[in-house]
Structures are given as C-alpha cells and as structure tokens.
Amino acid sequence: MSSFSSLFTRRKNKNRGRTSEKEIYDQEGIxxxxxxxxxxxxxxxxxxxxxxxxxxxxxxxxxxxxxxxxxxxxxxxxxxxxxxxxxxxxxxxxxxxxxxxxxxxxxxxxxxxxxxxxxxxxxxxxxxxxxxxxxxxxxxxxxxxxxxxIGGTDKRSISEPSTQTIIRGPKEGFIEDINTNIGLIRKKIKSPRLVFEDFRVGSDSNTKLSIGYMKGIVNEDILSEVKLRINKINASGILDTGNVEEFITDETFTFFPLIYNSERPDSISGNILEGKIAILLDGSPFVLIVPSVFTDFFQSTEDYYQPFFMTSFIRIIRYVSFMITLTFPSLYVAITTYHHELMPTPLLINIQSQREGVPFPAVIEILMMELTFEVLREAGVRMPRAVGQTLSIVGALVIGQAAVEAGLVSNVLVVIVAFSAIASFVSPIYNFSIAARLIRFILIIMAASLGLYGILLSLIVMVIHLVSLRTFGIPYLTPVAPFKLKDQSDVFVRVPIWGDRYRPSYLMTKAPVKNKDSSRPSSPDQNTGGKKEND
Known part of the structure; x- marks a missing residue:
C-alpha cells in the first residue's frame, strides 16, 4: 500500500482547507x-x-x-x-x-x-x-x-435519464436534489458500510457536495486524495459536477475524460461496490465516479443485465466504432490523395468518376461536410425537442443531397461522413464521444499532409499521451497498459457474473474478493426429480 501512496504527488501543506460554516459570513460583517x-x-x-x-x-x-x-x-x-x-x-x-x-x-x-x-x-x-x-x-x-x-420547495420528480437510454434495467435517474440522489443509491445498496461525507464548495454558492464509498472496501489512499483535492477547490461558485471535475482531474489539457459521470443510480451503485468513490453535488443530476480508466467509457451498466455473449459482442462493436469514428474520414483522404494502389481498380475508378466534377481536393471536401454535420448536430441539441430531431435528420438529408447535386462533394464522401458520425454515437458516455470527434479533425489534417504515415504518427502520439495520463494516481490505460491478466474478465468481453469474482486489482481495495462463493449454476438431476440423492 505504501508503494501505491507514492503515486500521489500532491502535498497536504498546500491544502487551503474547507471554510467553516461559522466563518462563512465573516466578510459580511455579521x-x-x-x-x-x-x-x-x-x-x-x-x-x-x-x-x-x-x-x-x-x-x-x-x-x-x-x-x-x-x-x-x-x-x-x-x-x-x-x-x-x-x-x-x-x-x-x-x-x-x-x-x-x-x-x-x-x-x-x-x-x-x-x-x-x-x-x-x-x-x-x-x-x-x-x-x-x-x-x-x-x-x-x-x-x-x-x-x-420542514422540507424544501417542490423539485423535479424522478424520471428516466435523458442522456443514457435504457432498454433493460431500472429506468429511474438522478435529479437535482442531492438528498434524493443519496436515497436512490441507498435504495440499491442497503449496507451500513455505505458512507457519505459532506463538504461545502464555492465561496459564494456554498454548494453541498457529498462523497460516497464503501467503508472497508475503498482504498484509503485514493479516498484521502479525493478529499484533499475537494478541499483545495477555490472558486466563487460551483454549479455542476462539471465544475468539480475540472478542479479535481489529474490533467486538464487532454481530449479524453478522466472522470466518469452518469445519471443512473444503478451505474453509480455498481461502481461504488467495485471500490470506487462517487461525488454528488446539490443541484446536479450527474454524479462523478473516481478513479475512472479508459475502458470504463466503453462499458454500460446495462451490459450486466443482458446475456454475456451478447454483451461481449456489443463491447467489441463499441471499440470498433471508436476506431471507425477516429480514422474512417482520414483514411479516405489519405487513400484518395496518396495511396491509390491500396484500392481495387474498379472501386478507384468509381470514386474518381464521382469526384470528376468536384472542384475541391479531398481534404477540403471532407472538412466542409464534417463541419456541416457538427453544426447540424449542435443545432439539433440546442433547439426545442419538438423540432430539434427533425432538423438534424432533414437538414442532413437535404444538405447532403443538395451538395452532391451541386457538385460540391461526391456521393461516397457523404456515406463516409455519415457512417463515421453514426459510429460516434455508439459510445455509452457522451463526453467520451466528443474526444473522438475532436481528434478526427487532427487525423484528417495529418492524412492530407503525410498520408497514411501521418495517420500512423498521430495514433502513436495519441497512445503515448494516453499512457502518460493518470487518474488519481492510477494509469489511465489500466488494465491494458500496464497489462493485468486478472482484470481482463471485464474489459473487451464480459464473463458470466458468477465467474467475475474479483474487484479491479488496480484499485488495491481492502476486500479484493467480490463474489467469494459464486459458482456456475447447474441443472437439477433429472433421475431424482430435482432432488439430491442423499435427501
């Protein structure tokens, strides 16, 4: 455990400390x-x-x-x-x-x-x-x-989460009241070991913040680091967990989210049982989970409610979709600009014939369509729900068809942009898909400059960056790099729940065994009518 503590580099003497409730209004002259x-x-x-x-x-x-x-x-x-x-x-x-x-x-x-x-x-x-x-x-x-x-004013009723669609599983989501959210977690975990500690953040907003964890399971070093970083938050107002995330994350200059967030009580409860720490903020329906690693953003709580074969297939689809979102547009630019020999001749002739009347090079062509799609996506999100979805679908169809007929882009380009955009929605966590959307533009520019070598160089730099990231002292690519064989049962595929016995080893929890006596279920003996012979 002492070696794990050495991963943390922050010192307690830098802690500004929490403001006492008795001293909050000193500046008002009370x-x-x-x-x-x-x-x-x-x-x-x-x-x-x-x-x-x-x-x-x-x-x-x-x-x-x-x-x-x-x-x-x-x-x-x-x-x-x-x-x-x-x-x-x-x-x-x-x-x-x-x-x-x-x-x-x-x-x-x-x-x-x-x-x-x-x-x-x-x-x-x-x-x-x-x-x-x-x-x-x-x-x-x-x-x-x-x-x-005596109780507060009216609040929003518990409803289905708006950002995480549920097919099978509990359909209740967090709301803006922190006490209700804590109650939803306690409804899932009925244990006296579930602990919630309160803090106050924001010198003017004085917003209530709570951290939840399982006493006797959580790693005390990680817990101490979480408390230390929360105590060091120094801002006039904290209005959402997104503000908290920027103050406590290990690295802010990265496209990738280092902290997992969710509106689902079952998702947060499952992570707490794994030995992680939940951060709740009054006024926000999104709850943070720390520490979070790269593979967490490809997993959904719903994975554990479906058959494990189907879940494993879906997870592989998510990883493939992530790579498609990153590289598909840039591969089109690189191959059509520099590497014609990589395409079959009939396909090459077909693509070049479609681009015959297009006045722009492939990189300008694809950047125009990518930016257009991003504008349509953002407009659809910000507009009223009654017209937002219609605008996104109809706008994409109308603009895409008009651009092709006007000779500004080719048909195959519309297919590539649309497919890569659809693949970005496969990620269960919205802010993780944002990282792929941003990096995609870098890869397109590198592909236009250096071809496939530029794409490969960019991916190498991305992997180096991912390897260098830490989340509360834990390598971001764990358990892939460094590779941990024990944790592979719930990364790219999912083993049956009865076979998942251990909590993630990289958390170094006090209780590493999660399901001690779990075993594979077996059918009753047909010859004894479902009863054991010795009965």
Missing amino acids: PKHYDRKLDRNLCSIQELFKQTTDYEEIHIKVGDLKGCVCYLGTTLNKSELNMQVLEPLREAFKQPETDAHRDLDYLREAFFPAVSYEYAETLHQLVWQMLNGYAVVMIDEHSKALALN
Whole structure:
C-alpha cells in the first residue's frame, strides 16, 4: 500500500482547507454573538436581508415572552411551515405558562417532536440554516435559536435519464436534489458500510457536495486524495459536477475524460461496490465516479443485465466504432490523395468518376461536410425537442443531397461522413464521444499532409499521451497498459457474473474478493426429480 501512496504527488501543506460554516459570513460583517435580546438579533438579520424580497418573519408569543419565526420563503414549503411550526406554536401560546416554557429543549420536545432540528448558538449558524431552508424560531431571553427543517420547495420528480437510454434495467435517474440522489443509491445498496461525507464548495454558492464509498472496501489512499483535492477547490461558485471535475482531474489539457459521470443510480451503485468513490453535488443530476480508466467509457451498466455473449459482442462493436469514428474520414483522404494502389481498380475508378466534377481536393471536401454535420448536430441539441430531431435528420438529408447535386462533394464522401458520425454515437458516455470527434479533425489534417504515415504518427502520439495520463494516481490505460491478466474478465468481453469474482486489482481495495462463493449454476438431476440423492 505504501508503494501505491507514492503515486500521489500532491502535498497536504498546500491544502487551503474547507471554510467553516461559522466563518462563512465573516466578510459580511455579521456579529458572531447570539444575543439574549430578541430585538438585537432581529436588527442584525434584517440589516443583512433588507434588500431581499423573500425574507419573511412572523412574530409570536410564547407565554409572556416575545418570539419570532424567520425564514426565506423561497427555500421552504410554506404549507408545511404552517402545519409543522405555526400551529404547534399557537398551541403553546394557549397553554398556561410554566417555567418549562422558558426551556427551549422542552418546547422542542413538546411541540416539535417529529421535526428535524438544529440549534443555532451564533448568528453565523442562524444565517447559514436560513439559507439552507430552515425555519428559525427565536425567543426572547434565550441564548440560542431553534432551526427546524420542514422540507424544501417542490423539485423535479424522478424520471428516466435523458442522456443514457435504457432498454433493460431500472429506468429511474438522478435529479437535482442531492438528498434524493443519496436515497436512490441507498435504495440499491442497503449496507451500513455505505458512507457519505459532506463538504461545502464555492465561496459564494456554498454548494453541498457529498462523497460516497464503501467503508472497508475503498482504498484509503485514493479516498484521502479525493478529499484533499475537494478541499483545495477555490472558486466563487460551483454549479455542476462539471465544475468539480475540472478542479479535481489529474490533467486538464487532454481530449479524453478522466472522470466518469452518469445519471443512473444503478451505474453509480455498481461502481461504488467495485471500490470506487462517487461525488454528488446539490443541484446536479450527474454524479462523478473516481478513479475512472479508459475502458470504463466503453462499458454500460446495462451490459450486466443482458446475456454475456451478447454483451461481449456489443463491447467489441463499441471499440470498433471508436476506431471507425477516429480514422474512417482520414483514411479516405489519405487513400484518395496518396495511396491509390491500396484500392481495387474498379472501386478507384468509381470514386474518381464521382469526384470528376468536384472542384475541391479531398481534404477540403471532407472538412466542409464534417463541419456541416457538427453544426447540424449542435443545432439539433440546442433547439426545442419538438423540432430539434427533425432538423438534424432533414437538414442532413437535404444538405447532403443538395451538395452532391451541386457538385460540391461526391456521393461516397457523404456515406463516409455519415457512417463515421453514426459510429460516434455508439459510445455509452457522451463526453467520451466528443474526444473522438475532436481528434478526427487532427487525423484528417495529418492524412492530407503525410498520408497514411501521418495517420500512423498521430495514433502513436495519441497512445503515448494516453499512457502518460493518470487518474488519481492510477494509469489511465489500466488494465491494458500496464497489462493485468486478472482484470481482463471485464474489459473487451464480459464473463458470466458468477465467474467475475474479483474487484479491479488496480484499485488495491481492502476486500479484493467480490463474489467469494459464486459458482456456475447447474441443472437439477433429472433421475431424482430435482432432488439430491442423499435427501
């Protein structure tokens, strides 16, 4: 394990550390001290929120003492506020006063026994709780306030993921509420060893971030590195896990994604059980998984719900499609420009006859079509759904046919561009297909300059770059380079689930055995009617 630790080069003395919740609002000039006089506390809070329209306060009486309920109306459910807070407080006012009414603990136990709560002993804590959707009950002559968590505003219901199509498997996806997302993971993994730790990121947004992992399985060195990098995030606002990804990734100057993301709870749960770490952010339906290697982006959770023969075939198709997306257009440029001898004579004559009236060289011709297709693809994504898909299909057909008839491009080129574009959609992870789309343009330019030698040189540079990448200290091409025989059962092909006994060895988990007593199923003995002879 010590040798694995040496892969990490970041030092803890560079850690800026997390901002304490008690110190978040120091720069706003809020007094830390919570005064026993209600009016003084209200003056401080009103001064802070005087320009916001959603700050509200309701004055109450508890016995002969003045009180006030303060909250931000846009962060909580007002009907629940009335039912869980205001109604019990009205009952408290009706009851005869006793010395117990001056005890905040008694009031909470008597009138709010089923409501989640926290105490605010400083104004810093009080403001923080209001911003997180709590209703804060302040009573005169008390040294602390009671913050009640009555539930937030309406949120999007759980629905099918929009970026990862599901044929077989659970059809529920993450939403923008982090507590709901954690609940979806716990629904899959009912184990006390599943741990979630909270952080706050963004000096102004103060967004809640949680990391989830299996205690007793996860590699502690990787876990420490994840916490260290999260603590070092220094930005005014973190609004999506994409922002977090750029801060914690090992290398930003690369086309390839180094961190896996998913909207599917079953995908995240499966990775956590493998010994990886999930990163969830409040306000984002996408959850990150670290560490992630190159082969993870060719796998889908749905692979484990289909027969393993079919899954293995589909995985091979994905790898082949990736190479087609990368090299197909550039091979056309190289062969038609420099290497005519590689094509059969009838095919060469056919292609050259189609290009007879085309005024542009092959590289200009294919760059025009590739850029046109990228514009159509982006327009289809950004336009309203009702017309976006229609625009992409009809636009490609109309523009492609018009370009051929106008003599700007050849028929065979339209086929090549369309096939390579379709192959890019085979990848289960969208941001991985983006890397192939970008590298494709580099290969086209190199093919126009040096022919097949340029393509080969570019691919060698790409492989060298991939070998040099690290993801939380782990080589990005693991378990292919360095080659790990034990991990090959779930890379290019998938063995049956009962034969997949071990977690990935490159994670160096505390519990490397995943399925200890799994074995191949067998049919019952026909001669004994399905019963064992010794029974």
